[in-house]
Amino acid sequence: MELSELPECPVCLQPYDGEYTIPRVLTCGHTACESCLSNLPQKFPQAIRCPACTVVVKLPPQGPSLLPKNIDLLRLITASPLQNPPKPVDKRSNDLHVSFLPRLWSSDFYSIWKDYVLPEHTVETEKVSAFSVGSLLCGGDSVLKVALVVRVMDCLSGMGEEEREELSLVLRFYKKQNDRICRVLGLCGDFEDGFLYLVSERGKNSSSLDKLGDFKEADLFSFALIAMEVCETVSVLHKEGLIAGCIGFSCFQSDEFGHFHLDLTEVLKMGRTVRKVVLDMVSSSKKRISDEDIEALLTELSKRDVFVSPEVLFEVLRKEGYDTECSGLRYSVGYGSDVWLIGCILFRLLIGEQFGVQFVDYLHHVILKASEDNGLDCSGICMSLLEKESTLLSTKFGSEFATLPLILSKSLDIDPQKRPLATDIWKCIRELVSKSQFDTMVALDGTRCEKNGGQCLVVGELCRLPKERMETLEKDDQQGAESNGLGDCDHDDDAHGQSKLVDGLAEGNIKSKDLQGHLDCVTGLAVGGGFLLSSSFDKSVKVWSLQDYSHVHTFKGHEHKITAIVCVDEEKPFCITSDSGGGIFFWSITVPLGQEPSKKWYEQKDWRFSGIHAMAVSENGYLYTGSGDKSIKVWSLQDGTLSCTMTGHKSVVSTLTLSDGILYSGGWDGTIRLWSLGDHSLLTVLGENTPGSMTPVLALGADQHILVAAHENGSIKVWRDDIFWKSIQIHNNSIFAIDMDGQWLFTGSWDKTVNVQELVGDDFEMDARHVGSIPCHSTITSLLFWEGKLFVGFADRMIKVYYYGK
Incomplete structure (x- = not known):
């Protein structure tokens, strides 16, 4: 017989040849080559995951070489192997999970x-x-x-x-x-x-520049130090690609050593103040902005000790939609715009409150001249501002420091390109406190910034004030700009934030609906046969419609409190319930629903017995029960016979769950044991060496490669690929219920809260995001997530379904 394609190893995709690629048969029935089986990771002692079905199977102690060869495959290999056999089709599951909440961001x-x-x-x-x-x-x-x-x-x-x-x-x-x-x-x-x-951050004892008085002759050294720090703050900002655009005394905060720092949040609030003044003073119906309007705005801002350069104000007006094409003040916003601010701050410190009057006069002349001649050199007009206080300045500077008034006057040039750099002003001021021969020893760190470029905060979107929200702002915006507390800050609804x-x-679109009918604590929830089923300490099982959540039927027959419930969705679906007396009942959930269980049996009791606490059903036809006698029993679903008993826990087996061919069992001893579904042997024990106290495990959740254990102390422990990742305290008390679906993790606790976490990550990093919590009226005893809906069972007999919808 001639093959259309050769048998090949599912791992390396190489054809079997009996010499180099030897086919070895695993206990699950699948075959892989001996070499690949030797190189597969072994996370458990003498066990690996089958590369075909991912079930954990045992290996001989000596390795895969002692596994039997697949003789039938070797017989089929022909003498002429096919060239370039096609690779197998990727059959990864494309099942879509229905999220409890929509994914809002990546x-x-x-x-x-x-x-x-x-x-x-x-x-x-x-x-x-x-x-x-x-x-x-x-x-x-x-x-x-x-x-x-x-x-x-x-x-x-x-x-x-x-x-x-x-x-x-x-x-x-x-x-x-x-x-x-x-x-x-x-x-x-x-x-x-x-x-x-x-x-x-703001220092506890911080103060701003506006707390300083006029500098006297004896304060020359203090002025120089403060002026240098003002220049340094602006230079640092420019090195990060930022332009303040506007500034005021309150933007500078001192620390416990008296050094001044620039507070960017205050700069942003001052930029918002500039926008508000613009909207207050300029009519929204006005189409064109004259130079007189700009002069009036600059004058009003200077009265508030808010300094903004003409070109920045010009850009703010343009951003607000005003026509400014007629203005003679059109210059690009750049790093030189902040030099104007330095000049205003230093002049204000030197001259005092009289600066406001003189500055208004200066603005009138310079804007008037600029309208007539854009190429105007404004240094002469600016020097006239200094001449009015010539006596005071000569007393402070003396003749040897004549360059300082000159460079300060250039900082207020109407053309930003003609203004000096902040570093140049810094060097000039330093001459007040040091000799020029020390220039090579001390220099302002950083490269010289070009005068154009950078992101200006004031003209950006962060400082934008929506006009429709103006009436809700504080009337005294200056007071608001200097506020320290969160409650006193400027409040605005960002257009994007809304x-x-x-x-x-x-928006309030997680809703709930009540399901009432039980007479005691709800102990379990399951979905099968198109119904929701719930078990209770009232010894009954109730069946609910998944369309309108109405009560459909009640199963009765248990003589003891029902402790657990599972559903099996086959051609003829059924559910299984267990009770505190060791009873195991099978109920058919095929319409029409009957009154009697289809079959039942009881575990054997002894003096240690305290009933069945947990159940799980595998696809290979077995029912697993965790009991108070510290054991896990394996039952055949076909005839109810006991196949084997797995022991190892040192206390009650409180929870069971299945994932990827492994049975996970958690107990009051604080450990989690992993069992092979192939031969029901113990694979490994988790939790014995995990950081933290050995508190009882009350619930387990597993989904693909993630395992989550919920503990009595309100914490969860997370394993990824059976390697411990993290312990997180998410509740204030015992966690009785847990459920997982894809990235969503739900936990319910004694503290009457359901917490929602999102587990996200890749092969290198993982994160647990707290999405939110659902405050409840009673202790949560059971959880079930199904097709985007969260079903919650409570200790007070209530069942609630939470769903997303308007």
Whole structure:
């Protein structure tokens, strides 16, 4: 007989030849070559997973060479092997899981932003400066209390790309120790007012520049140090590609040593103040903005000690939709825009409150001249500002420091290209406190920035104020800009932050329905034959419709409290229930439903016996029961005979679950034992050397390569590919119920809460995301997730079904 294609190893895809690729038969009946079987990973002693069916099978102690050869395959091999045999078709399952909640953002998006989210109740409002960046939509009447990180991720995903990019630029300073920029702590959600805040560190005893008085002759050294630090903060900002665009005294905060740092959240709030002044002073119906309007705006802002360069204000107006083409002040926003701010700050420190009057006069002349001649050199007009206080300045500087007034005057040139760099101003000021021969020893760190380029915060989307929300802002915006507490920060509904969730997670779209009928604690839930079935301590099994959740039927017959229930969906589906007296009952769930069990039997009792606590059914026709006598019994589904008894636990076997050819058993001894479904031998024991106390295991959940154990102390332990990954405290008390489906993990506890976790990751990293919690009225005793619906059984006899929908 001639083959159309040769038999080949399912691992290496090489044809069997009896010499190099020897076919060896595993106990499950499948065949693989001896070489591949030797190289397969052995996570359990003398056991491997079959590469064909993934069932765990035993290996001889000497290795796969002692397994029998597949003689029939060797006989079929012809002398002329086929060339390039086709590779087998990938038959991986394409089954789609129905999610309890829609996936709102990708794993990559979550991994980028998750570290910026601060845990709840960790921010002391008196120690931070906060800036609202979006709205955290409330859950409305939803029964699901959505986790903070989920609401933050939704807010961020609803932002525009430009807005998120600006936020990420500011977050570059996240927990970064910098000599001149206040440390950005991250993103903080406030559930009381429903806003997401960007928060930065503020010293307990910090003060701003506006607390300083006019400098006298004796304070020359102090002025120089402060002025240099102002220049340094701007230079550091420019090195990170950021342009402040506007600035004020409150943006500078001092530490316990008296050094001043730039607070980026205050800069953003000041940028929002600029936008509000623009919208307050300029009529929305006005189409064209004159130079006089810009002068008026700059004058109003300077009265508030808010400094913004003309070109930045010009760009803000353009962003707000005003026609500014007639203005003679059209220049590009760049790093030179912040040099204008340095000049305003230093002049204000030197001259004091009189600077405001003189600055308004300067603005009038320079804007008037700029309208007539864009190429105007404004240094002469700016010097006239200094001449009005010439006596004071000569007293402070003296003739040898004449270059300082000159370079400061250039910083207020109407053309940004003619302004000096921040580093040049720094070097000039340093001459007040050091000799020029030390210039080579001390220099401002960093390369010189080009005058154009960079991201300007004020003209960006973060500082944007939606006009329809103006009436809700504080009337005194200056006071709001200087506020420290979260509750006093500017409140705005970002246009993007108001975007609705993809499918309404935070809109209140997790609903519930009550199922009533049991007279005692609900102990188990299962789906089979197109019905929902529930067991109870009231010794009955109730059948419910999955269409309208109405009560359909009740099975009665147990003489003891029912402790567990499982369903088998075959051609003729049935369910199995067990009780505290050792009874095992089979019930047909084929319509019409009967009154009597189709068959039943009882476990043998002894003095240690305390009934059956858990059950599981395998596809190979066996029923497994975990009992109070510390054993696991294996029963044939065909005739109910006892096939074998598996021992090893040192206390009650409280939970059983099946996955990928392995039976997992958990006990009150705190361990989890793995058993082969092929020969029912022990593979390994988990939990004996796991960090943490050996608390009883009350429930197990397994899905593909993930195993989760729920413990009496409210914690879960997670294994990935049978290797311990993490222990997480997710409840305040015992976890009685657990269920898994794909990435979704549900846990129910004595603390009357259902927690929802999402387990995501790849071969290299895994993460458990807290999605939210469902506060309940009673202790949760059973859970079942089925086709996007969560069924919950309670100790007070109630069953609730939670589902996503409007």
